[in-house]
Amino acid sequence: MRKTKFITGGAVIAAALAYMIYAGVTQSAVYFVTPAELRASAVAGKAYRLGGMVLPGSVTWEPRTLALHFTLGDGTATVPVRHKGTPPDLFGEGRGAVVEGTWSADGYFRASLILAKHSEEYKAPHDASQAGYKELIRTLQGDGR
Amino acid sequence: MIPELGYGAAIVALVLALWGAVTAALGARTGRPALLLSAQHAALAVFVLVTACFALLTYAFLTFDFSVRYVATNTNLGTPFYYRITGVWGALEGSIILWTWMLGLYTLIVILRHREGARELYPWVLTVMLGVLAFFLLVITVAAPPFARQAPVPADGRGLNPLLEDTGMITHPVALYLGFTGLTVPFAFAMAALITGRVGDAWITLTRRWTIIAWYFLSLGLLIGGWWSYHVLGWGGYWAWDPVENAAFMPWLTATAFLHSVMIQERRRMLKLWNISLVILTFSLTLFGTFLTRSGVIASVHAFTQGTIGAFFLSFLALVLLTALGLLAVRWDALHAQGELDSIVSRESAFLLNNVLFVAATFTVFFGTVFPLLSEAARGVKVSVGAPFFNQVNVPLFLALIFLMGVGPLIAWRRASFDNLRRNFLWPVLVGVAAAAFFFSLGVRSAIAVLVLALTVFVASTITVDFARASRARVRLGEPLLPAMGGLLRRHNRRYGGFGVHLGILIIAVGVTGSQAWSVQTETTLRRGEYAELAGYRVRFEDLTASEESNHFKVAGAFTVSNGRGLGVLRPAKKFYPQETSPIAYVDYRLGLREDIYLVLGDFARDGSQATVKFQVNRLVSWIWIGGLVLTAGAVLAILPEKKKAA
Amino acid sequence: MSRRAWRWLIPLSALPVLALLAYGFRVNPREIPSPLVGRPAPGFALTTFDGAPLTLEAQRGKVVVVNFWASWCYPACYEEAPVLERSWRAYRDRGVVVVGVDIQDKAEAAQKFIRDFGLSFPNAPDPTGKVSVDFGTYGVPETFFIDRRGRIRAKHVGALTDEVLRTRVEPLLGEPAG
Numbered sequence: 001m002r003k004t005k006f007i008t009g010g011a012v013i014a015a016a017l018a019y020m021i022y023a024g025v026t027q028s029a030v031y032f033v034t035p036a037e038l039r040a041s042a043v044a045g046k047a048y049r050l051g052g053m054v055l056p057g058s059v060t061w062e063p064r065t066l067a068l069h070f071t072l073g074d075g076t077a078t079v080p081v082r083h084k085g086t087p088p089d090l091f092g093e094g095r096g097a098v099v100e101g102t103w104s105a106d107g108y109f110r111a112s113l114i115l116a117k118h119s120e121e122y123k124a125p126h127d128a129s130q131a132g133y134k135e136l137i138r139t140l141q142g143d144g145r
Numbered sequence: 146m147i148p149e150l151g152y153g154a155a156i157v158a159l160v161l162a163l164w165g166a167v168t169a170a171l172g173a174r175t176g177r178p179a180l181l182l183s184a185q186h187a188a189l190a191v192f193v194l195v196t197a198c199f200a201l202l203t204y205a206f207l208t209f210d211f212s213v214r215y216v217a218t219n220t221n222l223g224t225p226f227y228y229r230i231t232g233v234w235g236a237l238e239g240s241i242i243l244w245t246w247m248l249g250l251y252t253l254i255v256i257l258r259h260r261e262g263a264r265e266l267y268p269w270v271l272t273v274m275l276g277v278l279a280f281f282l283l284v285i286t287v288a289a290p291p292f293a294r295q296a297p298v299p300a301d302g303r304g305l306n307p308l309l310e311d312t313g314m315i316t317h318p319v320a321l322y323l324g325f326t327g328l329t330v331p332f333a334f335a336m337a338a339l340i341t342g343r344v345g346d347a348w349i350t351l352t353r354r355w356t357i358i359a360w361y362f363l364s365l366g367l368l369i370g371g372w373w374s375y376h377v378l379g380w381g382g383y384w385a386w387d388p389v390e391n392a393a394f395m396p397w398l399t400a401t402a403f404l405h406s407v408m409i410q411e412r413r414r415m416l417k418l419w420n421i422s423l424v425i426l427t428f429s430l431t432l433f434g435t436f437l438t439r440s441g442v443i444a445s446v447h448a449f450t451q452g453t454i455g456a457f458f459l460s461f462l463a464l465v466l467l468t469a470l471g472l473l474a475v476r477w478d479a480l481h482a483q484g485e486l487d488s489i490v491s492r493e494s495a496f497l498l499n500n501v502l503f504v505a506a507t508f509t510v511f512f513g514t515v516f517p518l519l520s521e522a523a524r525g526v527k528v529s530v531g532a533p534f535f536n537q538v539n540v541p542l543f544l545a546l547i548f549l550m551g552v553g554p555l556i557a558w559r560r561a562s563f564d565n566l567r568r569n570f571l572w573p574v575l576v577g578v579a580a581a582a583f584f585f586s587l588g589v590r591s592a593i594a595v596l597v598l599a600l601t602v603f604v605a606s607t608i609t610v611d612f613a614r615a616s617r618a619r620v621r622l623g624e625p626l627l628p629a630m631g632g633l634l635r636r637h638n639r640r641y642g643g644f645g646v647h648l649g650i651l652i653i654a655v656g657v658t659g660s661q662a663w664s665v666q667t668e669t670t671l672r673r674g675e676y677a678e679l680a681g682y683r684v685r686f687e688d689l690t691a692s693e694e695s696n697h698f699k700v701a702g703a704f705t706v707s708n709g710r711g712l713g714v715l716r717p718a719k720k721f722y723p724q725e726t727s728p729i730a731y732v733d734y735r736l737g738l739r740e741d742i743y744l745v746l747g748d749f750a751r752d753g754s755q756a757t758v759k760f761q762v763n764r765l766v767s768w769i770w771i772g773g774l775v776l777t778a779g780a781v782l783a784i785l786p787e788k789k790k791a792a
Numbered sequence: 793m794s795r796r797a798w799r800w801l802i803p804l805s806a807l808p809v810l811a812l813l814a815y816g817f818r819v820n821p822r823e824i825p826s827p828l829v830g831r832p833a834p835g836f837a838l839t840t841f842d843g844a845p846l847t848l849e850a851q852r853g854k855v856v857v858v859n860f861w862a863s864w865c866y867p868a869c870y871e872e873a874p875v876l877e878r879s880w881r882a883y884r885d886r887g888v889v890v891v892g893v894d895i896q897d898k899a900e901a902a903q904k905f906i907r908d909f910g911l912s913f914p915n916a917p918d919p920t921g922k923v924s925v926d927f928g929t930y931g932v933p934e935t936f937f938i939d940r941r942g943r944i945r946a947k948h949v950g951a952l953t954d955e956v957l958r959t960r961v962e963p964l965l966g967e968p969a970g
Contacts, residue, residue: 006486010501017505020538021512028534032527049529056928063670063748063757085668086747086757089719089727094928100531218867297908299866300901436813463810470803477799518816 030100036077042103050079050109051098059093072097072109083111148213148292151201155292158194159282161187166275173268173341184271185256191278192249199246202291203233211302214295215239221304223696231315232305237454238291240318244435245281247326252278255330263351269337270330277329280461288454304696307722307729313373321366321393325431327359328400332428332469335421339472344417344479349407354784356407360400361780367393368653368773379730379745381666381761383769386535391514392434395507399427402503405553409496412558418473418480419500425469430507432462437514488560495553502542502549509538544596547654550647551604554640555611573610577603597658601651608644638785645779652772659765664740666761668747673754680762682708682742684715689753697722699731702746702756706735717746717758740764829947833858833938834926838893838916841903846891846916848942853969855888855961856938859952860924862897863905865932868951872933873909879957880913887940888961892916895924895932937961940969 030047038050052072059070068083070093081099091097091114099111165187172180202215206229211217219232219239234243252274259267285291308314331352338348370390371383384390403423409416436458473480486493512519513530520528555569581599589595612633619629634641669677676685687703701718705711718731734743740762747757833856837847848856859876861869880890892915894902899917906915918924927936937946937960946960 003485005489009489013501013505017508017538020541021509024513024534024537025516025530028530028532028537029528030531032529061748063750063755066668066670066757086759089730092727214867295867295870297870297905299864299870301864301866303866433813459810459813462813463806466806466810467803470806474799474802515812515816518812522812522815 034074034077035072035079036074038079038103038109039077044103044105047100047102048109049098049100049115050081050111051096052079054091054093054095054097056093059087061087072099080108081111082108083114088114147201147205147210148294151198151205152286152290152292154194154197154201155282155286155290158191158198159279159286161194162191162275162279162282165191166272166279169268169271169275173272181260181268181271184268184275185260188249188252188256188271188275188278191275191282192246192253195242195246195249195282198285198291199233199242202239202242203230205292206230206233209302211300212294212296212298213291214293215291217295217299217302219302219305221302221696224302224305225310225695228305228310232309234318235305235309235314238285238289240322241281241284241289242291243318244322244326245278245285247322248274248278248281248329251326251330255333259351263347265341265343266334266337266348266351269340270333273333273336274329277333284454284457288457304722307697307720308377311373311377313369313377317366317369317373319366320362320369324359324361324363324366325393325396325434327355327362328396328427328431330355330359331403331424335424336469336472339421339469339476342476342479344421344476346411346414349410349420353407356400356404357780357784360397360404361777363393363397363400364776364780365773367397368770372770375766376732376734379732381664381743381745381759381763383660383766386510386513386532388437388514391510391535392430392437395510396427396430396434398503398507398510399423399430402500402507403427405496406500409493413493415486415493416497418477421473421480423500425466425473426507429462429466429469432458432465436462490556490561490566492553492556492558492561495549495556499546499549499553502546506539506542509542510535513538540593543654544593544600547597547600547604547651550650551600551607554644554647555607569607569610573603573606576606591662594658594662597654601655604647604651608648612641612644634782635785638782638787642779642781642783642785645782646776647779649772649774649776649779652775653769654772656765656768656770656772659768660763663764664762664766666759668757668759670748670755670757677758677760679760680740682706682712682760682762684742684744684758684760686756686758687714689749689756694720697729700746700749701731702749702758704733704744704758706742712742715742715744717744719746719749736767738767741766828928828936828944831944832942833936833944834923836893836923836926838918838923840914840916841894841899841906844914846914848938851889851891851938852942853887853940855883855940855964857888857890857957857961858893858927858936858938859890860893860895860927860929860932860934861905862895862932863901864897869905869933872935872951872953873905873911875952875954875957876913877909877911878954879961880911883961883965884913886965888965889913893918893923895921895929937964939964939967941967 028047030049032049032051035050035052038048042048050072052074055071055073055078059068061068066084066086068085068087069080071078071080073079081101083099083101098115099109100113100115101109101111104110165184168180168187169184172178172184202213204210205213205216206220207226209216209220209222215236215238219236220229224232233239252271255270255274259270263270334348334352334355338344367390370393374385375381375383403420406416406420406423410420436455486497488494513534517527517529520526551573552570557565577599580602581595584595584598589598612630615633615637616626616629619633620626624632665680667677667679671677671686673686673688676683678684683706685705685707687705689700689702691698691700693699698721699718700721701716704715704717706713706715712735715733715735717733719728720731721728730745732743732745734741743761743763745759745761747759749756833848835848837845837849840846848858857876857879859872861873863869876890876892879888884890890913892911892913894915894917897917902915902917905911927934931949933949933951935948935952936944937948939945945964948956948960
């Protein structure tokens with residue numbers, strides 16, 4: 001009967017789709033963890049998304065090698081993170097950050113991606129005279145040559 | 146004063162919209178034309194009032210009226226004039242006003258076009274349109290009032306999000322919303338069909354052009370969004386499977402499916418249930434998309450703020466889904482009676498498979514988007530799936546769809562004979578296989594890339610075969626070639642417009658494939674005079690300059706680009722806005738047919754002695770935008786009015 | 793079930809999806825942890841805009857809500873100022889003290905802000921910025937909830953709501969001061 005043919009066809013497609021989705025999910029699932037959770041149960045090679053606060057004073061950036069090292073903390077535990085590449089614009093000490101990557105057997109988190117965290121309600125300490133920016137312009141235009 | 150006027154206009158509009166919806170429904174039930182007329186007048190009044198709201202809000206923006214909270218949040222004294230106008234729809238409250246205004250406009254056009262024609266359906270269509278308008282007006286007056294006052298009045302506003310100070314960001318919401326709101330019209334017609342029980346073909350024929358127009362704007366909005374992402378956000382990509390992007394993509398997928406399945410209903414009177422379900426699903430997905438963007442349910446890099454508005458949208462979505470599906474259940478018998486598919490090898494079958502694949506893709510995107518919610522609800526673990534999931538599952542589906550693009554238009558209805566298959570497909574298949582071998586011999590090793598290119602050639606060949614054969618027939622009848630071709634395009638504009646759209650999609654597919662498979666990038670820190678090399682290009686850092694603009698400070702790096710011969714200077718920059726916590730990247734690029742050169746300024750030394758730059762050579766990305774233009778031409782051709790054959 | 797009844801499964805099938813979305817509503821993906829939580833709050837000694845001394849030491853034994861704000865911080869500080877004032881009036885007799893620290897601001901603008909919102913809780917400027925640095929504030933507004941023993945128990949970034957204040961303060965009220 002024609003109808004059964006189409007129902008079986010539909011079932012086959014549905015099964016194939018379900019399988020593809022299952023495979024896709026298990027291969028690209030990324031687990032959200034906090035530093036405490038990561039410390040408790042880190043599995044080397046597993047993909048994580050680690051969220052925490054960038055501890056003030058922990059950021060080192062070497063422009064020539066593009067090595068960015070910092071520590072993420074959540075008040076309970078800390079995790080050292082290494083990343084190759086310029087920090088994104090929204091990254092900074094004392095701010096929240098979410099990094100995606102894997103846990104390295106050598107005891108640090110290798111971040112392949114640093115995700116921006118944009119907060120609409122937040123405002124940075126305001127330099128009312130904007131002296132900082134004017135100074136930056138002066139140094140770039142003035143003696144830099 | 147002005148804000149109070151605006152708020153009052155919104156309230157009156159809400160009342161009128163409700164009044165109009167009720168009288169239109171009553172007019173439908175009782176058949177009294179006076180009621181219908183009253184509803185039409187109400188709709189006109191609603192449009193005028195919403196236009197007034199829009200105008201008043203714009204006026205508040207232009208005059209720096211910081212006593213209005215929305216104005217203070219989205220401009221400051223330094224915002225340039227142009228962006229003070231476009232910033233009106235740059236955030237939540239204003240975007241809802243834009244949406245509502247477009248809904249009102251569409252309602253008016255529906256009235257003008259259909260009040261004479263669709264006697265039975267029209268009153269209910271009006272009811273539904275006014276009902277949806279009433280909901281959005283409710284959101285404006287209660288959940289997200291754009292005219293809310295701020296006391297005490299701040300001396301200066303916060304300012305527009307600098308990422309929005311861009312032409313792409315101006316046109317992207319407009320196009321996208323024209324698409325979303327446009328999809329309300331087929332939905333309204335489908336509801337009218339269900340309510341009146343006239344679930345035959347009338348509602349399909351009447352909404353055909355609407356669907357194409359709404360679909361086109363949605364496509365345009367998505368493409369512009371990709372363009373904006375590419376040239377503003379500085380990551381070198383145009384699509385990230387972000388929840389907000391997915392929210393706009395899902396209705397596009399189902400709308401595309403619907404565009405195709407209506408042809409089956411028109412020709413063979415089949416799939417009535419399927420079509421109505423698709424329309425309901427599409428409209429629900431547009432509401433879902435709005436809910437997703439505005440409720441903060443899924444953490445997204447660019448979600449609007451949350452609040453009670455999420456609850457509003459979820460409630461309305463529930464109301465729409467349950468009512469529409471309930472009506473569907475009521476009319477089940479009338480819908481269920483449909484013709485049977487004669488054979489798997491037929492045009493009906495190809496279109497049905499096309500639909501199944503689109504729905505499968507929609508499900509995949511939906512599943513991936515809500516997966517974090519699911520996993521948290523089920524296991525208490527926060528898990529997300531990123532781009533690899535979506536690409537992995539969707540790519541095979543899209544490949545199959547491209548293949549069907551070539552098969553569908555040419556294969557015979559009901560049952561394709563072997564002869565028919567041979568005549569239409571032998572040559573394109575051979576050319577496709579030859580193309581695969583050719584690209585492989587050129588060094589293309591990615592299986593997906595070879596497939597995409599070969600399938601593109603296959604589909605292009607089928608279009609050529611069809612067009613050539615039809616032109617030849619005309620020429621044989623005595624017509625010269627060019628007029629024959631032109632006449633064909635005009636006479637069968639639906640078909641060839643569709644081909645044009647398909648060609649556009651093919652070009653986009655090639656662009657996407659090329660950029661994914663063959664783009665390269667590098668990141669290095671350069672001292673003055675040092676250079677980096679990539680893919681035959683050399684980029685040399687010259688120096689840094691700084692300047693003060695009207696509402697920001699800008700630090701730009703000058704980089705000379707050459708590939709044997711000089712290609713000029715690119716100046717990627719960082720813009721520092723006082724109200725923002727961090728600088729905004731300003732990308733500089735050189736577009737090309739084959740590849741784009743793309744520079745992003747990273748860190749830099751305060752004395753200007755060195756700069757870190759991310760340097761990308763993105764291949765074939767321009768094809769995506771070109772494909773969009775071809776798609777536009779195809780869509781325009783498709784919606785031209787039918788030309789009656791001259792005697 | 794008769795064939796006619798099966799059809800009603802269609803509208804019902806929408807319910808699980810809607811339920812999932814409603815669930816998603818409750819899940820809040822916006823927590824930012826602070827390393828200071830659980831540690832003793834840094835002491836401060838400031839002078840309010842009225843000239844009175846204001847030290848953290850003097851508040852020991854009470855629940856202290858320290859709010860960092862500025863008059864140029866729009867819209868968040870404007871949104872939460874009434875909330876803070878309301879809470880102050882509601883909780884002051886129950887052993888809660890609300891303290892406002894104004895950072896990087898001009899005195900007249902700050903005082904206008906206090907006047908406009910009718911703030912009656914103590915507000916002091918932080919002229920050297922030392923207090924905001926000690927507390928590790930990055931921007932405004934930020935609010936710290938300090939228990940009766942002087943430890944920071946919670947930090948809230950962004951505008952406060954009545955809801956948030958209540959959920960943060962009530963538990964701390966129940967704790968002993970010893």
